[in-house]
Amino acid sequence: MALKRCNTCLGEYHDPQPDGATYFHVCPLVTIIEGRDAAGVTVVGPLESFGGSALLDAAAVQAIRDRGDALTPRQLEVLARREEPRPHRRDEHTLRYEGEKGERRVLRREGRGVTVLDPRDAFAERRGRAL
Amino acid sequence: MIQSAATPAVALIGTEGLYVTGDDHLLLTVSNSLAGVAVALSGRQLHKSGDVVPFSEPHTPASDRSATTRVARLARGWLQHLTVTVTTGAPIGGQTFARVDLVRGEGAGRIVLATLAAGYVTARNGLAWPGSALRSSIEGAGALRSITGADPAAGAEVSETVPTGARWALRALRVTLVTDATVANREVALTFDDGVTVYAEYPSSVNQTATQSRAYTASSAGVRGGAATSLAIMIATAPIVALSGHRIRTLTTGLAAGDNFGAPQLDVEEWIEGA
Numbered sequence A: 001m002a003l004k005r006c007n008t009c010l011g012e013y014h015d016p017q018p019d020g021a022t023y024f025h026v027c028p029l030v031t032i033i034e035g036r037d038a039a040g041v042t043v044v045g046p047l048e049s050f051g052g053s054a055l056l057d058a059a060a061v062q063a064i065r066d067r068g069d070a071l072t073p074r075q076l077e078v079l080a081r082r083e084e085p086r087p088h089r090r091d092e093h094t095l096r097y098e099g100e101k102g103e104r105r106v107l108r109r110e111g112r113g114v115t116v117l118d119p120r121d122a123f124a125e126r127r128g129r130a131l
Numbered sequence B: 001m002i003q004s005a006a007t008p009a010v011a012l013i014g015t016e017g018l019y020v021t022g023d024d025h026l027l028l029t030v031s032n033s034l035a036g037v038a039v040a041l042s043g044r045q046l047h048k049s050g051d052v053v054p055f056s057e058p059h060t061p062a063s064d065r066s067a068t069t070r071v072a073r074l075a076r077g078w079l080q081h082l083t084v085t086v087t088t089g090a091p092i093g094g095q096t097f098a099r100v101d102l103v104r105g106e107g108a109g110r111i112v113l114a115t116l117a118a119g120y121v122t123a124r125n126g127l128a129w130p131g132s133a134l135r136s137s138i139e140g141a142g143a144l145r146s147i148t149g150a151d152p153a154a155g156a157e158v159s160e161t162v163p164t165g166a167r168w169a170l171r172a173l174r175v176t177l178v179t180d181a182t183v184a185n186r187e188v189a190l191t192f193d194d195g196v197t198v199y200a201e202y203p204s205s206v207n208q209t210a211t212q213s214r215a216y217t218a219s220s221a222g223v224r225g226g227a228a229t230s231l232a233i234m235i236a237t238a239p240i241v242a243l244s245g246h247r248i249r250t251l252t253t254g255l256a257a258g259d260n261f262g263a264p265q266l267d268v269e270e271w272i273e274g275a
Helices: A058-066 A124-130
Strands: A002-006 A012-015 A030-036 A042-046 A054-056 A075-084 A091-098 A104-109 A114-118 B018-020 B024-032 B038-047 B052-059 B067-073 B077-088 B096-104 B111-120 B127-129 B143-148 B159-161 B166-178 B187-193 B198-203 B213-219 B232-236 B247-253 B265-272
Touching: A054 A058, A058 A075, B024 B038, B024 B052, B024 B077, B024 B111, B038 B067, B038 B096, B052 B067, B077 B096, B077 B111, B096 B127, B111 B127, B166 B247, B187 B232, B198 B232
Parallel strands: A054 A075, B213 B232
Antiparallel strands: A002 A012, A002 A114, A030 A042, A030 A075, A091 A104, B018 B077, B024 B067, B024 B096, B038 B052, B038 B077, B077 B127, B096 B111, B143 B265, B159 B247, B166 B213, B166 B265, B187 B198, B187 B247
């Protein structure tokens, strides 16, 4: 009944939803960048790890070369992008129920768990008014 | 009414009921998407003794759309009528689907002899046998839902998965994108895939450049024509119906590590799948 943050993908979501339904978070795919830095070295990694770099497409790189300039250490020429399943991804859909009365819900994938950012049900008052 | 000199036989009172033996019972199966819902299977049975005996079996279904069951044991006699009503919570149409079967046996050896009632129940409308028509869970109007999706971290795309046990028709999706200072054109597309393979891709008609905040709305309403000077960008989509496990995602050409989508807001029509 809260605002939660997934510890794997850092996505934040409300559970339950405004209408009272349960929200089943699934981590998004991760974008993998294959690039070439100023030294000509190929680097591969998730897009989220290139926060300190300026990612340039082929047209932008060509424009730099046409000016007679070279890439700066901060610039990276993007050679390819692809999307892959995220490592340690979380999937909150039900795998099965356990316990004598089936009271424990086992998730498909726990991933790295969640952090509860706000335990309050942000939409409870709105649902109460709707009734 | 048949009578003997010594012992009057039991006759049916009112309309005919459904004769059941002690080996027959009612199986209530509920698939539900709303937390805090409880239902009851109630009715009356005319026993051979001539007594009309009411029954009421409470049931709290799961809220993940999985099928949960409750058995109402019957005595030998005539089932007069039954109802399924919501006793706790306020589901709207499309959220709580109930089915009542007349069965014999237990577990894997169970035999379904008849389906007496099947349909969505709400806080104001239950199911009745006799009376209610048998309905499929994907028939008719679904539940209209406004869903606040997950707010992805910077550098991540929006991704919403159709929940297990649900079928969605996407009516509209709105999401904002704030781009960082990386000089590049971002083209946002909305894609639909079956969990593996993309089967539809709808790109926006306008690129977003560095250090901008734009709100994207995807719907079947079409695209804006002419010079778009406001902050809203439209993506024209077809009316897609997506099954459980299918994904609705953004795919952004030129997405930079510091670009940040907000939480998507989806307007969907939802049905319980396969109940």
